[in-house]
Structure formats: C-alpha cells, structure tokens
Amino acid sequence: MSTLHINSDTSKQREGTPFVQNTTQPMTYKRILLxxxxxxxxxxxxxxxxxxxxxxxxxxxxxVVDAGIEVAIVIGGGNxxxxxxxxxxxxxxxxxxxxxxxxxxxxxxxxxxxxLENEGVFTRLTSAIKMEQIAEPFIRRKAIxxxxxxxxxxxxAGTGNPYFTTDTAASLRAVEMEAxxxxxGTRVDGIYTADPEKDSTATKFDEISFTEAIxxxxxxxxxxxxxxxxxxxxxxxxxxxxxxxxxxxVVRGNHVGTLVS
Numbered sequence: 319m320s321t322l323h324i325n326s327d328t329s330k331q332r333e334g335t336p337f338v339q340n341t342t343q344p345m346t347y348k349r350i351l352l353x354x355x356x357x358x359x360x361x362x363x364x365x366x367x368x369x370x371x372x373x374x375x376x377x378x379x380x381x382v383v384d385a386g387i388e389v390a391i392v393i394g395g396g397n398x399x400x401x402x403x404x405x406x407x408x409x410x411x412x413x414x415x416x417x418x419x420x421x422x423x424x425x426x427x428x429x430x431x432x433x434l435e436n437e438g439v440f441t442r443l444t445s446a447i448k449m450e451q452i453a454e455p456f457i458r459r460k461a462i463x464x465x466x467x468x469x470x471x472x473x474x475a476g477t478g479n480p481y482f483t484t485d486t487a488a489s490l491r492a493v494e495m496e497a498x499x500x501x502x503g504t505r506v507d508g509i510y511t512a513d514p515e516k517d518s519t520a521t522k523f524d525e526i527s528f529t530e531a532i533x534x535x536x537x538x539x540x541x542x543x544x545x546x547x548x549x550x551x552x553x554x555x556x557x558x559x560x561x562x563x564x565x566x567x568v569v570r571g572n573h574v575g576t577l578v579s
Contacts, residue, residue, distance in 0.1 A: 356393060359429075504557070504558065553578060
C-alpha cells in the first residue's frame with residue numbers, strides 16, 4: 319500500500335498536470351478504482367439519471383483529484399438496463415441482454431464524464447466495445463498513462479463480454495491499472511451481517527477478511543469479482559458515497575465504511 323504526500327503547489331491546472339491542494343496531510347492511497355452503481359444515479363427517480371446526484375458525485379471525485387490522487391472509475395448501468403433483469407423479464411438471449419447492459423454503462427459513463435468536466439476535471443472515457451466516436455478503445459498502457467497525467471479514466475462497457483458484471487469489470491480494471499484499492503461507493507455505510515434496510519438487528523463490520531466474507535456469504539461483490547480481488551491481494555472498501563466528504567476521508571485513510579482484505 320503506497321502513501322502519497324501532498325505538496326503545496328498552487329499553480330493553475332493544465333491538462334495532464336493535476337492540481338494539488340495546499341495540504342500536508344498524507345494520503346493512504348495513490349491510485350484508486352472507484353466502483354459506482356448505476357442505481358445510485360436514480361436519486362428519487364424511478365428511471366434514468368438524477369442530475370443532482372450526478373453533480374454531487376462529480377464534486378466528490380474532484381476533491382480527491384485535487385488532492386493528487388489518480389482516479390479510475392467503473393459505473394454500472396442498472397438505472398437504465400441490466401442484462402439479468404432483461405432475462406428475468408422474458409428475454410431469451412442472455413448474451414444479447416448483457417450487451418444491452420454494457421451500452422447502458424456507456425450512457426452513464428458519458429453523463430459522469432460531462433459532470434466531471436463541468437467541474438473542471440480532465441477525463442478520458444474508454445470502452446471495452448469499440449465506439450470510436452464517443453470513447454477511446456481500452457488499451458491498458460494508454461489508460462495508465464492517462465492516470466499518470468492526472469486524468470480521471472472512466473471505463474465503460476464492462477469487460478466487453480457477456481455473463482460478467484460491472485463488479486467483475488471493476489476488479490479486472492483495478493488489477494490491470496495496479497490500483498491500490500477498490501472503493502465501492504454505495505448508499506449503505508459498509509458491510510453488515512444482514513441488509514440493514516430490512517433487518518434492524520444487523521451489525522456492521524469495520525474490517526473483515528476475504529475468507530470470512532465468503533464463509534458468511536456476504537454479498538460484497540459477485541464471486542468472480544471477489545475472487546479476483548482475493549487472488550491479487552487487492553483490498554476493497556465499501557462505503558456510503560452519498561455522504562459528503564466520505565470519498566476524501568476514505569482516501570486519507572480515515573475510518574470510513576468496511577475494509578475487506
């Protein structure tokens with residue numbers, strides 16, 4: 319786990335040269351992969367994107383970018399379409415439904431890119447499915463170079479393959495980008511023994527091992543994604559993304575959410 323010490327450079331930001339806040343507080347993580355769910359973008363809506371939620375996420379991400387942290391993002395598409403839901407709704411071709419879900423993630427990724435650029439954050443949108451008019455094709459070395467230049471890299475279209483979730487895409491991209499941690503932003507402040515929205519007796523874990531999480535059958539991520547993180551010793555932090563300041567606090571190493579390691 320690397321530690322980044324922030325300097326006091328207050329020069330104006332240029333693309334490829336991230337602005338660094340005037341602070342001496344060390345950061346626990348230098349490069350993060352932020353996983354956001356598509357459903358989180360719903361806000362109070364039943365369908366689509368709540369612009370206020372999108373703008374809030376952009377501001378939160380900007381705070382860590384301004385602190386000199388390299389940020390990669392994977393976002394789901396459940397607010398628009400999910401392959402599994404399509405199959406459950408009567409679609410017979412699971413692969414086709416999953417491809418539709420991948421396109422939904424690109425819509426969300428484009429929306430997030432626009433919101434970030436409205437905040438003055440330089441971004442690059444990459445896609446696992448070729449669509450050159452709106453996104454770069456995913457090339458690992460090029461994506462890493464974008465991160466090194468201070469650009470937020472958003473990965474769209476999942477892994478580009480059916481039968482894999484955006485959780486798996488997040489784990490895969492995090493390993494490829496050599497991220498220090500996966501930050502899974504949710505509407506719950508961590509991992510509980512049961513769903514806290516349904517069970518008032520559920521208790522929160524501050525930390526838990528991969529082995530214990532599997533033993534307890536806790537739904538942190540799907541098993542493919544979870545196993546990939548475990549095999550590569552990539553920690554996961556589950557936290558409440560909707561609480562202002564939480565993302566920066568996690569990156570600083572403050573006690574927020576639940577750590578899986």
